[in-house]
Structure formats: structure tokens, C-alpha cells
Amino acid sequence: KAGVTQTPRYLIKTRGQQVTLSCSPISGHRSVSWYQQTPGQGLQFLFEYFSETQRNKGNFPGRFSGRQFSNSRSEMNVSTLELGDSALYLCASSLVGRSNTEAFFGQGTRLTVV
Amino acid sequence: AQTVTQSQPEMSVQEAETVTLSCTYDTSENNYYLFWYKQPPSRQMILVIRQEAYKQQNATENRFSVNFQKAAKSFSLKISDSQLGDTAMYFCAFMKQAGANSKLTFGKGITLSVRP
Numbered sequence: 373k374a375g376v377t378q379t380p381r382y383l384i385k386t387r388g389q390q391v392t393l394s395c396s397p398i399s400g401h402r403s404v405s406w407y408q409q410t411p412g413q414g415l416q417f418l419f420e421y422f423s424e425t426q427r428n429k430g431n432f433p434g435r436f437s438g439r440q441f442s443n444s445r446s447e448m449n450v451s452t453l454e455l456g457d458s459a460l461y462l463c464a465s466s467l468v469g470r471s472n473t474e475a476f477f478g479q480g481t482r483l484t485v486v
Numbered sequence: 487a488q489t490v491t492q493s494q495p496e497m498s499v500q501e502a503e504t505v506t507l508s509c510t511y512d513t514s515e516n517n518y519y520l521f522w523y524k525q526p527p528s529r530q531m532i533l534v535i536r537q538e539a540y541k542q543q544n545a546t547e548n549r550f551s552v553n554f555q556k557a558a559k560s561f562s563l564k565i566s567d568s569q570l571g572d573t574a575m576y577f578c579a580f581m582k583q584a585g586a587n588s589k590l591t592f593g594k595g596i597t598l599s600v601r602p
Contacts, residue, residue: 403588415577415592428589460529466588473519473581475590477531 374398376465376478384484390451393481397444397465403427404446405475406438409460418461421446422468453485488513488580492593499568500601506553507563507596509578515539519581520554521590522563526574534576537561565598573600 377396385391397404405428406418417430421440438448444465450457460482464475489512499505511520522534537545537554544552549569553562565572578593 405588405590407590407592414594415590417589417591420589430589462531464531464590468588473521473536473588474533475588476533477523479528479530 376463376476378461378463378478378481380481381479382482382484384486385453386486387453387455389453390449391453391483392447392449393461393463393483395446395448395463395465395478397446397463398476401465401467401476402444403466403468404440404444405464405466406446406448407462407464408432409462409480410458415462418448450483455485457483458485459483488515488518488582488591490578490580490591490593492578492596494596495594496597496599498599498601499565501568501570503568504564504566505568505598507565507576507578507598509561509563509593511559511561511578511580511593513559513580513582515582517583519583520552520561521579521581522550522552522561523577523579523592524572524574525577525595526571531577535563568600570600570602572598574598 379394403422405420420428424440440446460480462480463478466475518539520537535547549566575595577595579590
């Protein structure tokens with residue numbers, strides 16, 4: 373079974389631009405979560421999608437948005453990029469159910485804003 | 487809100503020896519889940535071990551075991567017979583409940599180096 377796939381792996385953007393990152397979850401997983409990882413702030417939760425609906429949202433400005441498609445693939449978008457948005461963005465997928473707690477992570481997208 | 491604290495930024499251990507990584511957390515919830523994740527240089531986060539708060543028995547997975555002290559809100563990871571491949575960042579994480587809310591709250595992480 374293929375793992376969580378994130379594309380692209382690396383990205384360099386200029387301040388003020390926007391960027392879209394993609395995440396394909398493990399087949400059968402309907403929940404997709406996004407995290408931002410930086411050396412200063414560590415891992416912070418951005419949002420979670422389930423069945424094309426945002427179910428949970430972290431404390432990030434409105435410039436950060438996402439969506440999920442009917443095949444459970446998810447995208448996150450960051451508009452008006454700032455230098456501080458440089459980070460590793462991790463996507464995780466999971467089954468949904470009371471006993472399903474394991475989140476499977478992708479290798480991340482390394483975003484550099486210059 | 488939940489918080490997870492890992493106070494040791496770095497640790498080093500000799501190959502084949504045992505090392506313990508510390509984690510404390512704060513929550514008002516009674517039922518929750520705790521995790522240790524490993525992030526090697528490849529950046530892919532891998533689940534090491536999971537503990538359900540309602541279970542008194544400490545979880546074990548091969549060379550990895552936890553010491554879960556619910557009253558003290560402490561959740562440490564013991565790695566026995568350390569191997570070079572254990573070199574990675576280790577994150578302690580909290581999940582409020584399964585199913586409806588799969589948000590993970592992470593600690594800052596600890597860099598573990600295994601010396602040959």
C-alpha cells in the first residue's frame with residue numbers, strides 16, 4: 373500500500389507570492405491533517421479535513437487555507453507569502469474511528485520564502 | 487488547551503545502551519492518547535509507540551517502552567539496546583480523542599544521537 377505522498381518536496385517562492393501544496397493520503401484514509409514545522413515553533417497544527425469538510429483548525433492567519441477533494445486528496449494554500457512561512461509542511465492521513473489513532477505522515481514539503 | 491513539554495533538547499547514548507526520553511503534558515481531559523514519534527533525517531515522522539490514558543499498563547513495542555504516570559502527567563520513552571538507526575528527533579504528542587478529532591499536539595522534540 374502506498375504511503376502518504378506530498379508534492380512538491382521542495383519549493384522556493386518570493387515574498388508576496390502564493391503557493392499550493394498537495395497531499396495524497398493512504399488509500400482508504402479519509403482524514404487529512406496539515407502541520408507546519410519550524411525550528412522555533414516546532415510542529416504546529418494547521419487544519420484537518422474529513423470528507424471534504426474542514427473539521428478542525430489551528431491558530432494560523434487566514435492566509436493559510438486548504439481543501440479536500442472527493443478522492444480525499446488535499447491541498448493547502450498560502451497566500452501573500454511572508455519570510456516566516458518558510459517551514460517544513462507535513463501532511464498526515466488517518467482512518468477515522470474510535471480505535472484509529474495512528475496518523476501516517478508524508479515526507480513533507482520544504483518551503484523556502486525569499 | 488493541551489500542552490506538551492520536552493525539556494531536554496538533546497541526548498546522546500552509546501550503542502547497545504539504554505536511554506530514557508522525558509515528556510510531561512498538561513490537560514484537563516480524562517481520556518486521551520499519548521504518542522512518541524520518531525523523525526529521522528529523512529524527515530518522515532514515524533509512530534514509535536502509543537498509550538491510551540485509560541490503560542494502566544505501560545505500552546511496549548520491542549525495544550521501546552513507556553513509563554506512563556497519569557497522575558503526574560508524565561510520559562517517558564525508554565529505548566533499550568540502542569541502535570545507530572535510532573538516531574533521530576523524537577517527539578512526544580497528545581491527542582484529545584480518537585475519531586472525531588485527530589489533532590496532535592506535539593512537544594518541541596529531542597535530538598537523540600546514538601554513538602557507535
